[in-house]
Amino acid sequence: IDLTLAKSQGYLKHQLPQSESSSQRKLLAVIGVYTGFGSYLKQNTFRGSWMPREIIGCYAQTELGHGSNVQGLETTASFDSQTDEFVNHSPTLTSSKWWPGGLGKVSTHAVVYAHLRIDGQDYGVHGFIVQLCSLDDHSSLPGITVGDIGMKFGSGAYNNMDNGLLRFDYVRIFRNQMLMRFVL
Numbered sequence: 001i002d003l004t005l006a007k008s009q010g011y012l013k014h015q016l017p018q019s020e021s022s023s024q025r026k027l028l029a030v031i032g033v034y035t036g037f038g039s040y041l042k043q044n045t046f047r048g049s050w051m052p053r054e055i056i057g058c059y060a061q062t063e064l065g066h067g068s069n070v071q072g073l074e075t076t077a078s079f080d081s082q083t084d085e086f087v088n089h090s091p092t093l094t095s096s097k098w099w100p101g102g103l104g105k106v107s108t109h110a111v112v113y114a115h116l117r118i119d120g121q122d123y124g125v126h127g128f129i130v131q132l133c134s135l136d137d138h139s140s141l142p143g144i145t146v147g148d149i150g151m152k153f154g155s156g157a158y159n160n161m162d163n164g165l166l167r168f169d170y171v172r173i174f175r176n177q178m179l180m181r182f183v184l
Contacts, residue, residue: 054135058100058107060166065094070125075114075168077128077178084175088114088130088168096167103164104148108133110166111179127179130171143171 066072074095077086090096097103103110112130116123133140140146145167152158 055109056102056107057109057111057129058102058164060097060100060103060110061113062097062099063094064096064098064165065092070113073113073115073125075112076117077112077114077126077173078117079119079175080172081119083172085172086128086175086178088112088128088171088173090167090169096165098165099149099163100166102162103132103146103166104162105164106162107146107164108135108138112166112168116178128173129177129179130168130173132166141171143169145169 061070061073062068063073063075065074074092075088075090075097077088079086097110097112100107100110109129109131112128113125114128116126130144131141132144132146145165147165149163149165152161152163
């Protein structure tokens, strides 16, 4: 993330100390993705919520069946021209977003990468900001499954990380939740 840009646009009032927590680094990473790819209008909409910790974000690209093979992702975001919305869907078990840090218990929103579909045609992988849970009681929103992946194998060094899983069952989001700064 370009911290100078984030700071100049009012996202950071001061530099975080070197001992910043993992959740602080994740929040900065999501803000960086957002400031780099979100539309100016949408950036201003969320600006007041990022830093007071109302919105805690994670980066949801990796899928259970495809790892970081971006072109192999199965999650879809189909445009519905009747409602001017995208419909996010995880069609298979292997399309589950798997491993994102901060997703299992903490995050309220995610930058989700999915294949953009318009009238049945695939336009490649694009990013979307998706609210995952209620800001009041942290319960999952309808059509969204969020969970912690549990203990990891090995020495246990990574067990302090809140890694999660995410699935969508035809979840509708507004059109302006697409990170469309560079989309024609």
